[in-house]
Amino acid sequence: MFWDWDYAFDVLPVLAKASIVTIQATLAGFILALVLGLVFAIMRMSRNRAVTGATTAVVEFIRSTPLLIQIFFIYFVLPEFGIVLDAFLAGTLALGIHYATYCSEVYRAGIEAIPRGQWEAATALNLSPATTFKDIIIPQAIPPVVPALGNYLVALFKETPLLSAIAVLELMQTAKILGSQNFRYIEPITLVGVFFLIFSLIASAAIRYAERRLSTIGKR
Amino acid sequence: MPLKSIVVTAIVAFAAGLVFASFAGYELFIPGLLEGTWITIQITVGGALLAVVAAFIAALARMYGPAPIRWLASAYIEVFRGTSALVQLFWLFFVLPQLGVTLSPMTSAILALGLNIGAYGAEVVRGAINGVSRDQWEATIALNMSRGLALRRIILPQAFVAMIPPWGNLFIELLKSTALVSLITISDLTFRAQQMNQATFRTLEIFTLVLLIYLGISLLITFGMRALERVATGGIVRGRAS
Amino acid sequence: MRFSGVTKRYGDLTVLDNLDLDVAPQEKVAIIGPSGSGKTTVLRMLMTLEPIDEGVIYVDGKPLTHMESNGGLVRANEKYLRSVRGNIGMVFQHFNLFPHMTVLRNCTEAPINVLGLSKAEAEERAVELLELVGLGDKLGEYPQRLSGGQKQRVAIARALAMRPKVMLFDEVTSALDPELVGEVLNAIRMLGKQFQLTMLMVTHQMGFAKEFADRVCFFYEGKIHEDGPPEEIFNSPKRERTQQFLSAVLEAG
Numbered sequence: 001m002f003w004d005w006d007y008a009f010d011v012l013p014v015l016a017k018a019s020i021v022t023i024q025a026t027l028a029g030f031i032l033a034l035v036l037g038l039v040f041a042i043m044r045m046s047r048n049r050a051v052t053g054a055t056t057a058v059v060e061f062i063r064s065t066p067l068l069i070q071i072f073f074i075y076f077v078l079p080e081f082g083i084v085l086d087a088f089l090a091g092t093l094a095l096g097i098h099y100a101t102y103c104s105e106v107y108r109a110g111i112e113a114i115p116r117g118q119w120e121a122a123t124a125l126n127l128s129p130a131t132t133f134k135d136i137i138i139p140q141a142i143p144p145v146v147p148a149l150g151n152y153l154v155a156l157f158k159e160t161p162l163l164s165a166i167a168v169l170e171l172m173q174t175a176k177i178l179g180s181q182n183f184r185y186i187e188p189i190t191l192v193g194v195f196f197l198i199f200s201l202i203a204s205a206a207i208r209y210a211e212r213r214l215s216t217i218g219k220r
Numbered sequence: 221m222p223l224k225s226i227v228v229t230a231i232v233a234f235a236a237g238l239v240f241a242s243f244a245g246y247e248l249f250i251p252g253l254l255e256g257t258w259i260t261i262q263i264t265v266g267g268a269l270l271a272v273v274a275a276f277i278a279a280l281a282r283m284y285g286p287a288p289i290r291w292l293a294s295a296y297i298e299v300f301r302g303t304s305a306l307v308q309l310f311w312l313f314f315v316l317p318q319l320g321v322t323l324s325p326m327t328s329a330i331l332a333l334g335l336n337i338g339a340y341g342a343e344v345v346r347g348a349i350n351g352v353s354r355d356q357w358e359a360t361i362a363l364n365m366s367r368g369l370a371l372r373r374i375i376l377p378q379a380f381v382a383m384i385p386p387w388g389n390l391f392i393e394l395l396k397s398t399a400l401v402s403l404i405t406i407s408d409l410t411f412r413a414q415q416m417n418q419a420t421f422r423t424l425e426i427f428t429l430v431l432l433i434y435l436g437i438s439l440l441i442t443f444g445m446r447a448l449e450r451v452a453t454g455g456i457v458r459g460r461a462s
Numbered sequence: 463m464r465f466s467g468v469t470k471r472y473g474d475l476t477v478l479d480n481l482d483l484d485v486a487p488q489e490k491v492a493i494i495g496p497s498g499s500g501k502t503t504v505l506r507m508l509m510t511l512e513p514i515d516e517g518v519i520y521v522d523g524k525p526l527t528h529m530e531s532n533g534g535l536v537r538a539n540e541k542y543l544r545s546v547r548g549n550i551g552m553v554f555q556h557f558n559l560f561p562h563m564t565v566l567r568n569c570t571e572a573p574i575n576v577l578g579l580s581k582a583e584a585e586e587r588a589v590e591l592l593e594l595v596g597l598g599d600k601l602g603e604y605p606q607r608l609s610g611g612q613k614q615r616v617a618i619a620r621a622l623a624m625r626p627k628v629m630l631f632d633e634v635t636s637a638l639d640p641e642l643v644g645e646v647l648n649a650i651r652m653l654g655k656q657f658q659l660t661m662l663m664v665t666h667q668m669g670f671a672k673e674f675a676d677r678v679c680f681f682y683e684g685k686i687h688e689d690g691p692p693e694e695i696f697n698s699p700k701r702e703r704t705q706q707f708l709s710a711v712l713e714a715g
Contacts, residue, residue, distance in 0.1 A: 069427060077427055158307075186319065193307045
């Protein structure tokens with residue numbers, strides 16, 4: 001049969017429960033990415049060439065290699081050093097670190113877009129670097145780059161199915177299990193695809209809306 | 221840019237040294253990894269070719285086609301960008317057979333990944349064509365060229381140069397996404413890594429080496445695209461008014 | 463050619479206001495006026511770069527912007543436009559040469575692909591024209607290696623390679639350094655005589671217009687404010703705005 005609506009409605013509740021795991025992984029991963037990305041960005045601005053060099057190397061290395069391998073690395077390699085994480089934690093950690101590298105680029109672009117005059121004014125007022133960053137630079141750097149960060153949130157969300165490779169019970173893994181249990185993959189996997197598609201379209205529209213709103217405020 | 225390359229290469233060399241220093245009996249898994257690398261490269265190249273073709277067709281269809289073709293192209297772009305490569309891979313691998321169409325895993329892989337990157341590539345192509353100055357179009361009208369001729373001989377050659385850097389990034393994304401094919405039983409580099417890991421449990425060395433190999437291929441892609449850019453701009457200026 | 467009741471609007475702004483203009487074959491017309499008066503728009507509409515809002519343009523007796531259909535006139539489609547557009551050529555203020563092609567190829571591309579000339583024929587024609595404008599030694603160069611004056615002369619040769627009957631010049635020396643203006647004007651002067659072209663020139667080069675044009679049209683606010691032979695317009699303009707414009711231009715040097 002081409003499409004079995006009864007079966008589709010049967011699996012929907014199971015998928016709905018699994019989507020919670022997907023959303024949890026997305027949010028946890030993204031929060032980590034936001035925070036760690038900021039750390040990376042600030043470290044790359046350091047005066048110390050060793051710090052800058054090392055951070056750049058690490059960021060480029062992570063950005064240029066597959067997320068899947070990084071997931072495996074954290075899940076399989078860390079135990080050799082005594083750190084054993086469960087699949088969800090390992091997967092979320094990998095997602096967070098991988099996307100932190102993208103976010104750090106976004107932050108850097110935002111910070112670099114701040115006119116030199118702001119830095120100079122802060123120096124003239126004898127503000128400490130920490131205060132300068134906290135109160136002057138970051139508040140101005142973040143709003144313009146929110147749409148770009150939003151796009152990475154959506155991208156991260158769409159990559160959560162990779163966690164199925166280490167058996168995290170998110171949407172894709174659940175769909176595969178349902179498919180193999182009932183010998184029918186069409187409905188579960190298509191539903192998962194449609195779910196991602198709809199969410200992604202809504203999120204993109206929301207980001208475009210936010211972009212328009214944000215570009216009109218803050219114009220001097 | 222140069223500093224970054226040096227730093228990265230240095231880290232690569234250092235890490236490679238580290239990894240090799242702890243090898244004993246590495247003959248065990250290098251051959252397997254090399255075979256996997258070859259599969260990965262094949263999928264990357266095949267996917268890249270498909271992506272470029274799909275991107276051009278979709279972009280041109282969306283910009284110049286009649287309404288139903290435009291709609292089709294938009295649908296392709298939105299669907300493949302709105303779902304992830306893994307979802308597309310699994311759909312081709314698990315769902316298509318149940319609808320009566322059985323493709324080999326390699327075909328599914330190249331198809332899914334190629335179409336996925338192609339959807340992003342369509343936006344790159346569109347952006348580059350739109351980026352060619354309007355003055356060039358007006359010159360073609362003044363010379364009574366048809367739109368097709370103008371596009372083919374004047375606009376696209378200029379757009380081509382502008383697209384090379386973004387395509388370079390997309391090809392690296394493609395390379396990274398080939399790791400996913402290990403999940404549909406293809407013996408690519410990632411699959412071999414898992415395999416070797418199960419066999420020898422030298423997890424750190426294997427995965428570090430694998431990461432280095434992916435990094436190496438991605439550096440090759442970057443340098444290749446830079447060389448292509450240098451060749452393409454031999455005597456050419458980037459479409460500015462001249 | 464003839465403009466008959468032509469109107470062009472951009473939103474609320476009327477750029478050409480019910481314009482009537484007749485140009486005889488091989489007439490050399492200079493179009494002058496303040497910016498925004500519609501002079502460039504006249505050229506652009508003739509070259510079908512902009513659509514008409516009202517009115518009809520005729521070239522060689524045939525309607526350019528409209529086709530005859532069922533005894534009446536309807537807006538022309540792309541195919542018809544291309545069939546009558548071949549009689550018109552244009553040289554732009556910013557040259558618009560093809561940067562990825564040599565000088566020679568810039569001039570042969572359209573004759574080969576649009577007129578169907580063989581490569582040999584097209585090259586022969588292009589070389590002849592390029593030598594006429596003094597660039598016979600630059601055939602293999604790329605545009606960005608040329609000076610502004612040289613680029614503009616290539617642009618003129620490129621347009622003439624299509625053997626149009628009408629040539630349009632849109633402020634072709636405005637983007638040039640002053641010392642390069644002369645070579646371009648010389649080229650135009652020489653070609654105008656040699657090829658018996660009808661020419662419309664939007665220009666600020668009043669000296670050139672006075673010496674070369676058969677007729678000068680002063681445009682103001684979308685209409686022809688004054689129209690006559692150069693001696694009359696420049697030496698004894700009849701209308702006040704024409705006088706104001708001319709004295710302002712002279713003051714600016």
